[in-house]
Amino acid sequence: MTATGFVGDLRQRATALSDIRRTAYAVLFGDRLGLIVFLATVVLFGLVWRTAFLITDSYTLANGLYSLSNGHVALTDAVYGPGLETPGANRYGGQRFARNYGVIVLSLPVVFALDLLTAVVELRIALVALWSLALLAFVVQCGHYTDNEWVSVGGSVVVLGLFGLNVALAQPLDAGRTHLYALQLTHLLIAAFTPVVLYRLFSRMRTRRLGFLSAVVLTAGTPLAFWASVPKRHVVTGTVVVCIAYCLYRSRMPTDGSLITQRRTFRALAYALVGLYAWVHAPEALLLCVAVVVVDVPTAQDNSPRTLARIGVVFALSLLPFIVTNIAISGSPIKPPRVISRSGSIGGDIAGSASGDGGGGSGSGGGISRTLLAPLFTLIERGMQPLVLLSGELIRGLDTIQQQPNDVYHAFVRSGNASGALDIAGEESVNLSLLESAPVLVAMVGALPVLRRLRLPSSMGDRVLGADRVVDAFAVTAFVGVVLLYAGRLPLHAQVTARYVFPLYPLGVYLVMRLPAVRESLTNHWRVFLWTVTGTVLIGGQLALIFVALTVNGIGEAFQLHALLGLTIAVPLGSWAVIGRSEGMAGQTGAVLLGAATGVTTVFLLLTSIEYYALGDSHLLPMMRALAELVTLY
Amino acid sequence: MEQTRAVITGVTSVMLAVTLLSGPLVPSVTLASEPEPVALETGNVTVSAVEMPDTVTLEAGSYGAASYYLNAPPIHVQFSNRTGRPTLVYELTIEELGYSRTTNHFLDESTGDAYELTLASDTFTDAEIQREQYNGTVTVSKRDDAGHGVVATRNVTISVIE
Numbered sequence: 001m002t003a004t005g006f007v008g009d010l011r012q013r014a015t016a017l018s019d020i021r022r023t024a025y026a027v028l029f030g031d032r033l034g035l036i037v038f039l040a041t042v043v044l045f046g047l048v049w050r051t052a053f054l055i056t057d058s059y060t061l062a063n064g065l066y067s068l069s070n071g072h073v074a075l076t077d078a079v080y081g082p083g084l085e086t087p088g089a090n091r092y093g094g095q096r097f098a099r100n101y102g103v104i105v106l107s108l109p110v111v112f113a114l115d116l117l118t119a120v121v122e123l124r125i126a127l128v129a130l131w132s133l134a135l136l137a138f139v140v141q142c143g144h145y146t147d148n149e150w151v152s153v154g155g156s157v158v159v160l161g162l163f164g165l166n167v168a169l170a171q172p173l174d175a176g177r178t179h180l181y182a183l184q185l186t187h188l189l190i191a192a193f194t195p196v197v198l199y200r201l202f203s204r205m206r207t208r209r210l211g212f213l214s215a216v217v218l219t220a221g222t223p224l225a226f227w228a229s230v231p232k233r234h235v236v237t238g239t240v241v242v243c244i245a246y247c248l249y250r251s252r253m254p255t256d257g258s259l260i261t262q263r264r265t266f267r268a269l270a271y272a273l274v275g276l277y278a279w280v281h282a283p284e285a286l287l288l289c290v291a292v293v294v295v296d297v298p299t300a301q302d303n304s305p306r307t308l309a310r311i312g313v314v315f316a317l318s319l320l321p322f323i324v325t326n327i328a329i330s331g332s333p334i335k336p337p338r339v340i341s342r343s344g345s346i347g348g349d350i351a352g353s354a355s356g357d358g359g360g361g362s363g364s365g366g367g368i369s370r371t372l373l374a375p376l377f378t379l380i381e382r383g384m385q386p387l388v389l390l391s392g393e394l395i396r397g398l399d400t401i402q403q404q405p406n407d408v409y410h411a412f413v414r415s416g417n418a419s420g421a422l423d424i425a426g427e428e429s430v431n432l433s434l435l436e437s438a439p440v441l442v443a444m445v446g447a448l449p450v451l452r453r454l455r456l457p458s459s460m461g462d463r464v465l466g467a468d469r470v471v472d473a474f475a476v477t478a479f480v481g482v483v484l485l486y487a488g489r490l491p492l493h494a495q496v497t498a499r500y501v502f503p504l505y506p507l508g509v510y511l512v513m514r515l516p517a518v519r520e521s522l523t524n525h526w527r528v529f530l531w532t533v534t535g536t537v538l539i540g541g542q543l544a545l546i547f548v549a550l551t552v553n554g555i556g557e558a559f560q561l562h563a564l565l566g567l568t569i570a571v572p573l574g575s576w577a578v579i580g581r582s583e584g585m586a587g588q589t590g591a592v593l594l595g596a597a598t599g600v601t602t603v604f605l606l607l608t609s610i611e612y613y614a615l616g617d618s619h620l621l622p623m624m625r626a627l628a629e630l631v632t633l634y
Numbered sequence: 635m636e637q638t639r640a641v642i643t644g645v646t647s648v649m650l651a652v653t654l655l656s657g658p659l660v661p662s663v664t665l666a667s668e669p670e671p672v673a674l675e676t677g678n679v680t681v682s683a684v685e686m687p688d689t690v691t692l693e694a695g696s697y698g699a700a701s702y703y704l705n706a707p708p709i710h711v712q713f714s715n716r717t718g719r720p721t722l723v724y725e726l727t728i729e730e731l732g733y734s735r736t737t738n739h740f741l742d743e744s745t746g747d748a749y750e751l752t753l754a755s756d757t758f759t760d761a762e763i764q765r766e767q768y769n770g771t772v773t774v775s776k777r778d779d780a781g782h783g784v785v786a787t788r789n790v791t792i793s794v795i796e
Contacts, residue, residue: 004639121657124666129653133646140642149638156645163649167656170666416698429699551696553703553755560697634755 039138048609064098102279110182124173169622183231191235221598222505234502252467275318282336397484407490436563437497446577521590536599677718720778
């Protein structure tokens with residue numbers, strides 16, 4: 001009792017602190033349900049967190065973080081992995097550098113915090129305690145939300161039990177690998193905001209219920225949890241894309257927030273997010289930048305030079321960390337520590353021909369003006385070069401779609417036994433297509449009947465779009481952009497779940513949830529939907545387990561089994577979406593199909609982290625490790 | 635309300651206290667410990683009967699998986715004597731593919747008089763498998779206090795099943 005009294009006292013005294021707390025709470029989570037979504041996601045990600053390297057690219061980031069935490073920008077020691085020559089490491093002036101410096105810098109404080117923890121407590125127990133505290137917070141928030149004290153009390157006891165179980169099974173965690181854990185923790189926390197922001201977007205657009213359901217579809221129905229703790233750019237892109245959508249929405253609505261009181265601030269924030277993301281992965285940031293400009297500028301109410309200048313300044317400021325890093329590494333402000341095309345050759349060709357054309361054009365302009373304007377031309381040319389490269393990539397993507405429809409089919413619909421879809425190194429069929437990874441996205445075909453009814457603005461006077469339409473336009477533009485950007489690289493290798501096109505998962509879920517049939521079916525039959533998800537996971541999961549144990553010989557077959565299961569659900573769901581009815585039985589059917597498609601992915605995610613990619617049973621939580629050791633399927 | 639808060643505070647403090655106990659601040663308490671290392675390849679084993687497989691297959695992956703799966707049936711062995719923690723090894727060699735795979739089995743007190751030796755599954759790409767049949771060798775060997783020794787060996791035909 002004295003402890004609670006003390007806490008109460010503190011709370012009363014520190015009103016200023018509590019104001020900051022309330023603002024931070026509102027800015028980060030919006031409301032209690034947003035916080036619940038966040039905590040639930042973090043707890044789920046913690047469950048499937050394996051403290052090992054899934055992809056060799058992550059060595060580069062871990063070594064980059066190690067070097068930076070010791071005060072060096074360049075890579076110094078190969079603390080992780082076989083050496084410094086890991087995928088993604090680039091050479092400049094005799095030194096090697098990492099990439100994705102944005103997340104490396106964000107992970108710096110986490111590394112220091114973890115190192116500090118290691119000095120005082122056993123790291124495994126500390127991380128187990130952190131996970132348990134997140135679960136406890138989740139339980140308590142659920143108790144508040146449902147206004148039921150028993151939820152809090154019962155939940156707390158269960159949390160204590162789980163904590164005890166984990167401590168009893170605990171083995172020490174290698175304290176020398178804090179850079180990896182820090183990167184994983186940063187990515188995991190960033191990933192947890194994808195469903196939170198999607199929830200906030202839909203709860204403002206429509207209802208909080210729809211917001212919550214969209215968060216469930218995104219978290220349980222797409223491979224978000226699989227990539228959450230993998231130090232790669234993918235989940236970061238997903239969060240950035242959803243945040244941009246949210247900012248664009250708020251920039252068209254009257255403001256009511258405590259921190260941001262003007263809509264144009266949100267508009268500038270959308271651009272700032274793009275600029276900051278360039279610090280992680282410049283080519284994708286450029287694509288997003290184009291998507292934002294193309295959608296925002298033509299549809300905005302106010303495009304006065306003053307407003308545009310203000311946005312330009314904010315955007316330039318947000319690019320500062322990116323530019324500073326580039327100058328520190330390559331000496332050029334726009335040359336990121338990774339060029340736009342990984343192979344380099346095709347991107348290089350395009351750049352070469354583009355500069356050649358530019359030279360020819362200025363040559364016809366005449367002698368004196370050429371010498372006078374030459375520096376200006378060079379400057380414009382240099383500034384345009386990334387855009388030229390990007391359009392080259394997009395055109396190449398379009399070409400691929402026309403000329404290699406088979407590769408497109410393998411990447412987006414059915415992976416299967418296409419030898420081209422196989423991993424070069426592995427030989428197993430573990431590269432699932434987009435649809436196999438998230439069958440719920442098939443509902444996007446429901447857009448076809450909606451598009452037929454859609455009226456396009458008939459005159460320039462109609463160009464100012466409402467908030468909903470602006471976000472729709474951005475989602476469609478970004479979706480198409482990401483498809484084209486990566487279509488040129490088909491067939492893709494070492495994907496697992498079509499990871500290059502990861503932003504398509506949140507964008508796709510957004511577009512699916514915008515369809516009237518989906519929205520109404522889910523809102524009216526949300527209990528049916530949630531029960532179907534639960535049933536699919538609990539009952540379908542066990543059936544899948546038995547099926548895998550009896551018929552599967554290896555990871556490739558297991559993945560293809562899950563792929564076929566997903567596609568089996570996708571067929572009726574797609575048909576339902578095309579018909580697009582949500583009244584009565586049709587609505588219930590839709591909720592069941594959406595729930596089943598979501599649940600099938602969850603089963604895949606759980607089995608993947610427990611069995612297929614257990615990564616040497618390196619689960620953070622001892623109870624998950626014990627479960628993985630117990631389960632041997634092939 | 636007060637009681638709920640007390641429960642939550644209690645649970646939190648227990649977790650924090652346990653976490654503090656785990657560290658070097660309280661050196662006498664070890665909460666997370668490595669599993670005890672066990673001495674392997676010790677003791678003695680005498681195999682009285684071995685039942686080797688007749689057929690080993692390479693099966694095209696089901697569910698549309700683009701690979702061939704090595705499917706070697708288990709070997710049944712019987713012991714006339716087993717003490718300590720000896721190791722039995724199942725080895726398959728396919729010379730034409732330049733391939734060899736072993737799976738080690740660590741026996742201990744809980745092992746009975748009979749044991750089933752398995753070989754972990756493996757995959758081949760379409761490109762690697764060019765013929766309908768390959769010749770291979772299955773070997774069972776043991777490692778114990780007496781050293782390493784071959785228990786039984788046999789040539790097998792590996793048939794490819796599409």
